[in-house]
Amino acid sequence: xTLMVKIWxxxxxxxxxxxxxxxxxxxxxxxxxxxxKQSPLASRGEKFFMSKQGKEWSCASCHGVPPTKEGKxxxxxxSISPLAPAFNSKRFTDxxxxxxxxxxxxxxxxSRECSSLEKADVMAYLNSLK
Amino acid sequence: xxxxxxxxxxxxxxxxxxADGNVMPMKVPEKVKSxxxxxxxxxxxxxxxxxxxxxxxxxxxxxxxxxxxxxxQSIKEISQWLNQxxxxxxxxxxxxxxxxxxxxxxxxxxHRKISDSTWKSSKVKSKANCMACHTSADKGSxxxxxxxxxx
Numbered sequence: 001x002t003l004m005v006k007i008w009x010x011x012x013x014x015x016x017x018x019x020x021x022x023x024x025x026x027x028x029x030x031x032x033x034x035x036x037k038q039s040p041l042a043s044r045g046e047k048f049f050m051s052k053q054g055k056e057w058s059c060a061s062c063h064g065v066p067p068t069k070e071g072k073x074x075x076x077x078x079s080i081s082p083l084a085p086a087f088n089s090k091r092f093t094d095x096x097x098x099x100x101x102x103x104x105x106x107x108x109x110x111s112r113e114c115s116s117l118e119k120a121d122v123m124a125y126l127n128s129l130k
Numbered sequence: 131x132x133x134x135x136x137x138x139x140x141x142x143x144x145x146x147x148x149a150d151g152n153v154m155p156m157k158v159p160e161k162v163k164s165x166x167x168x169x170x171x172x173x174x175x176x177x178x179x180x181x182x183x184x185x186x187x188x189x190x191x192x193x194x195x196x197x198x199x200x201x202x203q204s205i206k207e208i209s210q211w212l213n214q215x216x217x218x219x220x221x222x223x224x225x226x227x228x229x230x231x232x233x234x235x236x237x238x239x240x241h242r243k244i245s246d247s248t249w250k251s252s253k254v255k256s257k258a259n260c261m262a263c264h265t266s267a268d269k270g271s272x273x274x275x276x277x278x279x280x281x
Contacts, residue, residue, distance in 0.1 A: 075196075077254075078168075080168075
């Protein structure tokens with residue numbers, strides 16, 4: 001293998017590997033919808049986001065309504081950066097973080113994990129906020 | 131000269147380990163900031179004894195009513211930092227009820243003049259919200275001069 005080919009291989013590997021890690025809110029919506037085998041609905045996501053589900057909090061309790069501005073933690077009052085991706089470019093760019101917070105927050109709101117369809121709907125709602 | 135440096139190093143180490151009270155450690159690791167300060171400010175580790183912190187860190191999935199679970203590596207790193215900086219002075223020599231800073235005897239005594247209506251104010255919300263009144267609490271400063279009770 002010539003040196004040029006090696007360099008080309010390393011460079012192309014770098015460029016192909018990075019996008020595999022980088023995610024965005026639209027890709028997540030698609031991914032969850034594919035897992036759920038159903039089309040997401042922003043209106044259903046909005047209703048889910050606003051409603052309490054048998055516990056003290058809804059998603060909106062901390063993220064605000066609509067979640068386009070800074071929210072405030074329902075107990076500690078700590079400010080939470082805007083959730084809607086159009087208003088905060090950092091949101092939904094790190095899959096580990098997304099998984100961590102869906103797990104924690106779904107547990108706080110629903111006492112269980114969210115289904116793929118619930119997540120797809122919420123993503124559709126958040127993506128619809130411009 | 132070598133001895134001089136040894137003494138200097140020893141002095142700086144002891145000043146760190148002896149630092150106690152309300153003071154926030156000089157360096158708060160990024161991990162602590164990102165994992166502990168999403169929902170609340172970073173509380174000075176010296177506010178609780180080691181055994182309280184260790185119990186808190188081993189039960190993050192049920193963290194004062196919320197699921198605050200984090201990955202095992204983060205638990206390890208943060209626990210280490212808390213262990214090194216936990217309170218050792220008399221005030222925190224024993225764990226407060228429920229491992230809550232706000233249920234410590236010194237905390238209750240210090241806040242005895244704060245009325246129920248202040249605690250319930252929409253600008254305070256809970257005893258976890260130090261910043262509502264202690265404007266520099268996130269920097270580890272609880273000086274009376276910096277207290278502004280919201281009206």
